[in-house]
Amino acid sequence: MKKLFASLLMAVASHGFAAPACSGFVPDGQFPTLANPRMAPQTRMLCYSDFVVLHSGITHGPLWSAEHLTRDHLEAAKDMTRTNRFFEDDRLPEGEGATLADYKRSGFDRGHMSPAGNRWNPQAMAESFSLANVVPQNRENNQRLWSHIETAVRRLATRYGEAYVVTGPLFTGAQLQTIGPTRVLVPTQIFKVVYVPSQQLAFAIVADNTSADHYEVRSVRALEEQSGIRFPGIPADAAAETKVSFNGRAFSVRKGFW
Known part of the structure; x- marks a missing residue:
């Protein structure tokens, strides 16, 4: 049934809603790249209808998930109902992807990288x-x-009006926790890179994957150094500066607060 559901989703992609090119989800059509060669084995890019994922068969999860948010799509997303039907993507070879059984009684949520709350149509x-x-x-x-x-x-x-967003896990330390029979790696931190083209504004926010509300706002360049992931579509000047702060609920940009 799980595989059937995944197959049905892929069939829907060829009918009704036309799936845009994957490159439309990243600035200037340039995907994030892996600077750390140890991260590269068993990686596969999976294109969905309004986000794209680079999946790792080593961590058994995404290394990053990228999306292009627009005002119109976010307005439409307000009327969407969560399906909450998690499934295993059958485009991944056996043993590379996480399974539903891995999360059962694990004590962890299945945390979206490209969030359900941003999705603007049923597919x-x-x-x-x-x-x-x-x-x-x-x-x-x-x-x-x-x-x-x-x-x-x-x-x-x-x-x-729009923003490009890349979200993913970070794994730091010698002893990493795993869950389930597949041994899915548990991130120590989670990052989100945000680029607003109209403002030439780019920043990263990094949160510990714990119950403590600990987070940092960083430049994209600083995150690149830690993560081993490069974001070539973001202009150098924007990536090198941080013009944003966060108070736990809202961002402030320059002198404006909203």
Whole structure:
């Protein structure tokens, strides 16, 4: 049944809603790149109708998930109903992707990287529940701090008309936790890179994957150094500066607060 549901989603992609090119979800059509060669084996790019994922068969989850948010799409997303039907993407070879059994009684939420709350039509909503788009996330973090971050990004994109967003996990330390028979790696932190073209504004926010509300706002360049992921579509000047602060619920940009 799980595989059938995934197959049906892929069939829907060829009918009704036309799936845009994957490159439309990243600035200047340039995908994030892996500077750390140890991250590269068993990676596969999966294109969905309104986001794209780079999946790792080593971590058994996404290394990043990218989306292009627009004011019109976010307005449409307000009327969408969550499906909450998580599924295993059958485009991944056996053993590379997480399974529903991995999360059962794990104590972790299935944390969306490209959030369900940003999805603007039924196909996109259904696809967002692919396990290729989620990581094991601390339950309090997912439902409290990270939810506030996602809401604040939506407000920012709505205010300025559009934003490109890349979200993913970070794994730091020698001893990493895993869950389930597949041994899905649990991130130590989760990041979100936001680029607003009209303002030439780019920044990253990084939150610990714990119940503590600990986060930092950084430049994109600083995140690149830590993550081993490069974001070539973001102009150098924007990536090198941080013009944003966050109070746990809302971003302030320059002198304006919203």
